[in-house]
Amino acid sequence: MSTQQTSSLQYLSGFGNEHATEAVAGALPQGRNSPQRAPFDLYPELISGSAFTAPRHENRRTWMYRRQPSVVAGRYHAYAHALWTTGGDRSAAIAPEPLRWNPIGFEPGVHQDFIDGMRTIAANGDAEAQAGMGSLMYLATESMGRRAFVNADGEMLIVPQQGRLRITSEMGVLEVKPGEIALLPRGVVFKVDLPDGPSRGYVCENYGAHFRLPELGPIGSNGLANARDFLAPVAAFDEPGTPHELIKKFGGRFWRAPTRSSPFNVVAWHGNLTPVKYDTVNFMVIGSISFDHPDPSIFTVLTSPSDTPGTANCDFVIFPPRWLVMEDTFRPPWYHRNLMSEFMGLVHGEYDAKPGGFKPGGASLHNCMVPHGPDEEAFTKASNAPLAPQKLDNTLAFMFESRYRFIPTAYAMQQAPLDQDYADCWAGLKDQFAKPAN
Numbered sequence: 341m342s343t344q345q346t347s348s349l350q351y352l353s354g355f356g357n358e359h360a361t362e363a364v365a366g367a368l369p370q371g372r373n374s375p376q377r378a379p380f381d382l383y384p385e386l387i388s389g390s391a392f393t394a395p396r397h398e399n400r401r402t403w404m405y406r407r408q409p410s411v412v413a414g415r416y417h418a419y420a421h422a423l424w425t426t427g428g429d430r431s432a433a434i435a436p437e438p439l440r441w442n443p444i445g446f447e448p449g450v451h452q453d454f455i456d457g458m459r460t461i462a463a464n465g466d467a468e469a470q471a472g473m474g475s476l477m478y479l480a481t482e483s484m485g486r487r488a489f490v491n492a493d494g495e496m497l498i499v500p501q502q503g504r505l506r507i508t509s510e511m512g513v514l515e516v517k518p519g520e521i522a523l524l525p526r527g528v529v530f531k532v533d534l535p536d537g538p539s540r541g542y543v544c545e546n547y548g549a550h551f552r553l554p555e556l557g558p559i560g561s562n563g564l565a566n567a568r569d570f571l572a573p574v575a576a577f578d579e580p581g582t583p584h585e586l587i588k589k590f591g592g593r594f595w596r597a598p599t600r601s602s603p604f605n606v607v608a609w610h611g612n613l614t615p616v617k618y619d620t621v622n623f624m625v626i627g628s629i630s631f632d633h634p635d636p637s638i639f640t641v642l643t644s645p646s647d648t649p650g651t652a653n654c655d656f657v658i659f660p661p662r663w664l665v666m667e668d669t670f671r672p673p674w675y676h677r678n679l680m681s682e683f684m685g686l687v688h689g690e691y692d693a694k695p696g697g698f699k700p701g702g703a704s705l706h707n708c709m710v711p712h713g714p715d716e717e718a719f720t721k722a723s724n725a726p727l728a729p730q731k732l733d734n735t736l737a738f739m740f741e742s743r744y745r746f747i748p749t750a751y752a753m754q755q756a757p758l759d760q761d762y763a764d765c766w767a768g769l770k771d772q773f774a775k776p777a778n
């Protein structure tokens with residue numbers, strides 16, 4: 341078992357690895373999963389993140405050894421969540437136009453935690469059909485403290501944009517800062533505390549197949565996101581007598597139940613279903629060293645496949661700092677239309693296709709076959725720039741790219757700071773065809 345130290349927390353390295361971790365030495369049974377009596381009279385409990393019979397390389401499950409099994413909980417009562425919606429609202433009439441949002445600001449007097457401060461910006465598919473995803477944003481000012489959350493509808497990929505998150509989960513504690521991401525498996529209980537105060541960020545709620553590392557094809561056996569840079573927590577547990585409120589998302593609805601003790605009571609666990617975090621500075625970026633702007637699939641960190649090979653339920657793609665060296669090339673993204681739908685966010689810095697208009701904490705949506713590309717400023721600059729090697733530095737944009745069209749929510753269209761003038765950024769692109777004289 342290899343461990344790594346970041347801040348004061350300990351982590352286990354690897355993606356999809358079989359980990360084994362004990363907060364108390366001897367708490368893991370040896371040689372079997374469910375002995376007649378587990379060490380220290382802990383309760384064995386299995387969480388299966390895939391069907392029992394899923395192929396071995398996709399199978400995810402973890403055995404937890406806990407002070408009390410999760411069935412010990414109060415009755416559930418409905419919990420209201422106005423803005424976290426699930427799946428695409430097919431009745432919404434959304435024009436085939438590019439959309440962009442300015443950063444959503446913190447409202448004075450509004451105090452919300454990570455769960456209550458969540459809002460769906462756009463979503464597609466259907467959680468019941470285990471297909472599609474939601475693109476969400478959170479604005480949190482409060483730690484969850486004695487509140488815990490579990491999502492039965494999907495796994496959650498968290499992309500912090502402002503403020504660190506301290507994520508306590510059944511498997512242990514992770515600390516995640518902007519530039520890092522966290523992946524919380526479907527069904528694992530967690531809570532989010534805020535060491536830095538107000539925090540904002542993006543979430544992909546993935547109803548489909550769990551995220552995994554993409555195939556590398558001719559790239560070979562190394563590169564892009566390397567498996568060892570994904571970090572899982574080590575086992576940690578709360579003391580008894582710490583009642584919590586458990587919020588559960590289940591079939592698009594929210595429920596609450598009191599728990600007499602902390603749900604974070606796992607003393608040891610082993611398995612390959614665990615939250616992980618990943619620092620995007622470890623992404624080994626590949627680009628063109630001759631000419632042309634490559635497809636952004638070279639920047640895929642994680643992919644959630646659909647049943648059509650190569651056509652993802654969701655690709656998580658980043659645009660990190662990198663060198664541009666291509667010769668005789670228009671270096672920013674080309675003008676394009678895409679079968680895949682593109683939801684983008686900006687963690688910090690500038691995005692080369694939209695140097696001014698796309699702001700950190702903002703978002704954009706270019707749905708299936710909606711034309712988009714560099715704004716006028718980016719086009720003019722890149723068409724005339726000397727093609728010396730250029731470092732795109734101090735920047736991190738990302739994309740949730742899905743085969744399914746995203747349907748923005750009523751909140752996104754009516755309440756969120758939609759940029760009404762977005763399309764104007766291309767309006768100045770004139771017909772400059774210089775027809776040769778004949």
Ligand SMILES: O=C(O)Cc1cc(O)ccc1O
Pocket residue numbers: 634635636672673674678682693706712713739
């Ligand atoms: O539209 C975008 O900004 C995302 C994007 C980036 C890129 O380099 C190539 C294609 C693409 O969709």
Ligand SMILES: [Fe+2]
Pocket residue numbers: 676678682706712
């Ligand atoms: Fe695009």
